[in-house]
Each structure stands twice: as structure tokens, then as C-alpha cells.
Amino acid sequence: MKVLVVGGAGYIGSHCVRQLVAAGHEPVVVDNLVFGHRKAVAPEIPFYTDHLGNVDAMRKILSEEKIELVMHFAAFAYVGESVEKPLKYYDNNFIATLRLLEAMLAEGVKKFVFSSTCATYGVPPSLPIVETMPQAPINPYGQTKLDVENALKALAHSDGLSFAAFRYFNAAGAATDGSIGEDHNPETHLIPLVIDAALGKRENIKIFGTDYDTPDGTCLRDYVHVDDLSRAHIAVFDKLATPGTGCFYNLGTGTPYSVREVIEAVEKVSGKQVKIVEVERRAGDPPALYADSSKAKSELGWKVEFDSVEKIVETAWAWHSAHPDGFGD
Ligand code: UDP
Numbered sequence: 001m002k003v004l005v006v007g008g009a010g011y012i013g014s015h016c017v018r019q020l021v022a023a024g025h026e027p028v029v030v031d032n033l034v035f036g037h038r039k040a041v042a043p044e045i046p047f048y049t050d051h052l053g054n055v056d057a058m059r060k061i062l063s064e065e066k067i068e069l070v071m072h073f074a075a076f077a078y079v080g081e082s083v084e085k086p087l088k089y090y091d092n093n094f095i096a097t098l099r100l101l102e103a104m105l106a107e108g109v110k111k112f113v114f115s116s117t118c119a120t121y122g123v124p125p126s127l128p129i130v131e132t133m134p135q136a137p138i139n140p141y142g143q144t145k146l147d148v149e150n151a152l153k154a155l156a157h158s159d160g161l162s163f164a165a166f167r168y169f170n171a172a173g174a175a176t177d178g179s180i181g182e183d184h185n186p187e188t189h190l191i192p193l194v195i196d197a198a199l200g201k202r203e204n205i206k207i208f209g210t211d212y213d214t215p216d217g218t219c220l221r222d223y224v225h226v227d228d229l230s231r232a233h234i235a236v237f238d239k240l241a242t243p244g245t246g247c248f249y250n251l252g253t254g255t256p257y258s259v260r261e262v263i264e265a266v267e268k269v270s271g272k273q274v275k276i277v278e279v280e281r282r283a284g285d286p287p288a289l290y291a292d293s294s295k296a297k298s299e300l301g302w303k304v305e306f307d308s309v310e311k312i313v314e315t316a317w318a319w320h321s322a323h324p325d326g327f328g329d
Contacts, residue, residue, distance in 0.1 A: 001237065002026045004067040004109075006052050006100060007074030008045075009036025011182050012115065012171055012226055016071060017041055018180070019230040028065045030058070031074065037327040040180050053096030058103035069111035069240065070104055071233060072097065075145070078188060079119065079284060082141035093144035098151060105159055111240045112152065112163040113233050118222075118250070118289055120146040120167060127256075128292040131167070131248050139284055153246055160243035164236040169222035169252030169291050171229055173312040174319035181319030182226075183326030191223065191313060194263050195320045198272040205274055207259050209281030214288060218259035222252035222290035225306035225315065235300040249300070252291025257309045265313045270321070 003020055007013040008029030013036070020027040021042075028046040041047060046065065050057035052074050061067070075093045076082070082089040104112065119142030120135045137143040148165075155161040172191045174181030182192050196202045210217040229251050239245055257265075267274055296302040306312045 002028065002066055002068050004028050004030060004062065004065065004070045006030045006070060006072045007036065009033060009038060009040050009047075010073055011184065012168075012229060013071070013073035014040035014180050015175060015226045016073070016230040016233055017045065018175060019227065019234060021045075023234050025234070028061070028067065030061060035184070037183060037329055039327045039329060051096070053099040055099050055103045055106070058100055059107050062103060062107040062109050067107075067109055069113065069237070070100070070109060071113040072100065073115045075115065077141060079139050079141045082139050082144075083284070086140040089140045089144050093141070094147045097148050101151070101155060101161070105155070105161070110159065110161050110243065112161060113236060113240075114148060114152060114163060114165040116145045116149055116165040116167045116248070117142060118167050118169050118252070118291065120149065123286045124289070127288055128254055128290050129250060130292045131250055131295055149248070156244045156246040162240040162243055162245040164233075164240065164247045164249065166229070166232060167248065167250050168229060169224050169250070169289065171226050172223045173225040173227070173306060173315040175227065176315055178318045178322055181316065181323065181326075183323075190221075190259060190262055191266070191316050192320060194266040194274060195270070195317055197274045198266055198270040199321060199324060201324065203275065204277045205263060206277045206279045207263075208279060208285060210278045211281075212287040214258060216258050216260050219285055220256035220258050220288035220290065222254065222256055223262070223309050223312055224252050224304070225312045228304050228306055232296055232300060232302045235302055239299070247299070249296040250291040250293045251296060251302075252293050253304045253307060254291055254293055255308070256288060256290040262309060262313075265310045266317070269310060269313045269317045
């Protein structure tokens with residue numbers, strides 16, 4: 001299938017592009033390179049740097065490339081920044097996505113795969129999180145993703161759009177051949193930061209809060225490999241054949257790891273000791289988030305290949321230790 005990957009030069013998008021090629025599909029990438037990396041996408045893949053909110057540009061690409069399905073990964077994803085600058089997040093993550101959908105409908109492209117997030121649940125009433133739980137985001141980032149989910153439901157009803165929205169837990173890891181990986185600027189995620197400390201690029205790793213009501217006092221999260229995430233996006237294609245289908249899936253391994261356990265995994269994989277500094281809680285961090293992904297498993301046949309944080313960290317370590325400056329751009 002001819003697939004337009006919006007945000008295809010970003011972290012998850014670029015891994016998905018590789019999985020699409022491996023599965024025999026033909027990806028075309030749109031990425032304005034604000035956060036994406038040109039080197040994250042193989043040179044032979046058609047690449048456009050237009051903004052997803054430019055309806056005329058998107059219509060042209062959709063029609064000239066004969067696109068059948070759109071995957072959308074392009075979003076700002078810094079929770080703290082979304083609280084400081086909500087307009088930036090509503091504008092890019094919500095309004096620009098509506099423009100992309102407008103272009104799609106104008107060109108008769110009615111299959112859409114959307115990157116959503118567990119941040120749409122806010123603080124869950126119980127764990128693990130299932131898709132039917134109430135969604136009450138506690139920051140503008142999560143709200144913009146939920147707003148898109150709701151717009152998709154309306155468009156499925158009004159225009160026969162078929163869509164899947166994947167609610168990611170903590171995406172982590174890198175391609176197993178070491179060719180691409182995570183390169184955020186600034187980096188805020190735990191695993192790459194601990195690896196930076198192991199590589200001597202940072203003096204220490206700060207643990208944000210050690211007084212949570214969890215077994216070791218630090219937050220629990222569900223780390224899921226970026227290639228496992230990507231495979232779900234392709235496994236859902238058959239479901240989208242029926243016009244007006246809308247589906248939502250959690251994507252996580254279901255196994256929670258504490259911040260201390262992640263640090264230990266990096267120490268074990270790297271063979272380096274990391275200096276830990278215990279600091280105050282980070283605002284807006286729920287104590288524990290982990291997924292029940294049985295819906296994706298039963299409906300899509302989705303399987304988690306990287307079933308421990310150590311296996312995920314091994315791939316991340318291989319990428320970061322071989323590319324200490326990321327893509328170097
Ligand atoms: N965390 C930490 N120190 C850091 C970065 C993150 O203790 O330097 C903690 C954070 O409080 C959270 C977990 O690691 O409990 C995962 O954070 P991350 O930012 O990677 O993902 P999030 O769960 O916020 O999406």
C-alpha cells in the first residue's frame with residue numbers, strides 16, 4: 001500500500017517507515033524537519049518538507065503520490081512546554097491535524113492511523129489501563145491528542161473515514177541494526193538520559209521523586225519498543241478496509257518498571273555505574289501508568305517482541321553508544 005507518513009523523520013515515524021518497507025509497503029514521507037532528522041529516512045524514499053497544515057501542499061502530495069492511507073506522527077510532545085505554551089500545542093497538534101484531514105477528505109483518502117497517547121487518560125482510576133477507562137488529560141498535550149481522537153470519531157460518522165488511534169505508553173529503544181534511534185533536542189526521556197550519564201555526557205541522572213506509593217518509591221512506567229509500536233500500525237491495515245471504522249488501542253507491554261529499575265537495566269547493559277541524584281517530584285507525573293494491551297493482541301494479533309526493559313535498553317545503548325551525537329545534524 002502507498003502510505004503517507006507525516007512526521008516520518010521523527011523518532012517513531014522513522015522506525016515505522018522502515019517497518020513499512022520491510023512489510024512490502026511504499027512509504028512517502030512528509031516532515032518539516034523541525035524535530036525530524038533527514039538522515040533518519042533512507043534517501044530512496046520520497047520526501048517532502050511541507051507543513052502538514054498546508055492544505056494545498058498536502059492535497060498535491062496525496063494526489064500525485066496516489067496515497068491510499070495516511071499515518072500521522074507529527075506532533076509537539078513536551079508535556080511541560082504544553083502547559084507553558086498551550087497555543088503552540090493546540091495549533092500544531094490539533095488545528096494542523098484538522099487541516100491534514102481536510103486535505104485527505106478533499107482527495108478522497110479515507111484511511112488514517114493516528115499517534116495518540118496514554119496521556120489522554122490523565123490519572124487513571126485503576127491499573128492496568130484499559131481503553132474503555134475515562135479520558136481526562138491533565139495537560140494540554142494530552143488534551144490536543146484527545147481532541148483529535150474525538151474529531152476522528154465525528155469524521156468516521158460524517159464522511160466514512162476509517163481510522164485507528166494508538167495510545168502509546170513509553171516509547172523507547174532503537175532499530176536493532178543500530179541504523180536509527182532516538183535523537184530529541186532537548187531530551188527529556190528517562191532511558192536516553194540515563195544512557196547519556198553512562199556515556200559520561202551528563203554528570204548524573206536525577207530521580208524525580210522517591211516518595212511515591214510504589215514498591216521502591218519511584219514512578220512506574222510501561223516502556224515499549226519503538227519497533228513493536230510500529231508493527232501495530234501496519235497490523236491494523238485490514239481493519240481499515242471497512243469505511244467508517246474507528247478503533248482505539250493501548251500499546252504497552254503491560255509490565256511496569258520503576259525509575260530505579262530502568263537505571264539498573266542501563267547499568268547492567270552498559271557495564272557502567274551511573275551517579276544518581278534524588279530530587280523533588282516532577283510536576284504532573286502520575287505515580288504509575290501501565291497498559292492492558294489485550295485488545296491490540298486479540299484484534300490485531302499484535303505481539304511484543306521486546307518483552308523486558310533490558311532488551312529495549314540493549315537496542316538503545318547500541319544506538320547511543322555508536323552515535324553519541326545522534327544524527328549529528
Ligand atoms: N524521570 C526521572 N528523571 C529524568 C527523566 C524522567 O526520574 O531525568 C522519570 C519521570 O519522572 C517518570 C519516568 O522517569 O516517572 C519516565 O519519564 P519520561 O519523561 O521518560 O516519560 P513520561 O512517562 O513522562 O512520558
